[in-house]
Amino acid sequence: MTVQNFGTFEVKKKMERIMMNPTTGQRMLVPPKLTLNFKISPTWKDQLKNGGTE
Amino acid sequence: MERISIQELAAVLVTKSGLKKKEAERFATVMFDVVKEGLSADRQVKIKGLGTFKVIDIDSRESVDVNTGERMVIEGHDKITFTPDATMKELVNKPFSQFETVVLADGVDFTGDEDEELEVDIENDMEPEPEPVGAPVLIEEPEPVEEPAEEPAPRNPPRA
Numbered sequence: 001m002t003v004q005n006f007g008t009f010e011v012k013k014k015m016e017r018i019m020m021n022p023t024t025g026q027r028m029l030v031p032p033k034l035t036l037n038f039k040i041s042p043t044w045k046d047q048l049k050n051g052g053t054e
Numbered sequence: 055m056e057r058i059s060i061q062e063l064a065a066v067l068v069t070k071s072g073l074k075k076k077e078a079e080r081f082a083t084v085m086f087d088v089v090k091e092g093l094s095a096d097r098q099v100k101i102k103g104l105g106t107f108k109v110i111d112i113d114s115r116e117s118v119d120v121n122t123g124e125r126m127v128i129e130g131h132d133k134i135t136f137t138p139d140a141t142m143k144e145l146v147n148k149p150f151s152q153f154e155t156v157v158l159a160d161g162v163d164f165t166g167d168e169d170e171e172l173e174v175d176i177e178n179d180m181e182p183e184p185e186p187v188g189a190p191v192l193i194e195e196p197e198p199v200e201e202p203a204e205e206p207a208p209r210n211p212p213r214a
Contacts, residue, residue: 001058006086007134011146018158031153036105036146038136044090048132 007040093134105138 002008016032040048064078073081089107092099097109114130138146 001063003060003086006090007136009136027158028155029158030155031150033150033153034147036136036138036142038107038134040134044134048134 003041005041005043007038007044010037010039011035012037100139103139103141105136105142108135108137109133110135 001010012035014033014035017030018027019030020027060082061079064075064082067073067078067082068075071078089099089101093107093109099107101107110133112131112133115128117126117128118124119126144151
């Protein structure tokens with residue numbers, strides 16, 4: 001979902017993966033999931049880059 | 055991927071909240087402007103049921119120009135991050151909500167396994183894994199090519 005001059009919200013699918021706790025050595029299988037991702041629009045991004053903190 | 059516009063968003067608002075179409079559209083447009091303003095002013099904007107937008111300061115760093123290979127400096131700048139809140143995360147992940155993280159027993163190895171059954175239920179919305187090929191695929195033998203009447207390697211001298 002794109003909002004002009006603001007950004008885009010996108011649903012991304014993450015594959016399952018194996019994670020390990022380095023301290024305990026315990027391994028876990030994290031299931032696949034859907035995440036919400038936000039990407040800033042180029043217009044706004046430029047404004048930030050040029051102006052620094054507005 | 056669908057591209058949803060502010061108008062469509064506003065239409066949903068109308069259905070859900072009883073706002074008039076014009077009000078809903080104005081609200082949807084202004085809401086994002088407010089987020090931008092809030093970020094300029096406070097560096098962080100939290101919307102309940104949606105998530106948190108934050109302004110992150112990125113320090114200058116040295117890098118290399120990809121085209122010339124010259125060393126260059128990427129100036130310090132701001133970056134906007136968004137983290138969905140718990141409600142939103144659940145809503146987005148709904149088709150996969152039945153999955154759980156499981157602890158693996160020692161010695162279990164999932165790398166490269168495609169036909170192992172996993173300890174999860176696969177229901178409707180899950181994309182089906184491609185089935186491992188069980189039945190042998192029939193490959194048609196190409197018809198034996200008849201030998202050409204002429205010699206494949208020309209005996210004639212190569213053309214000048």
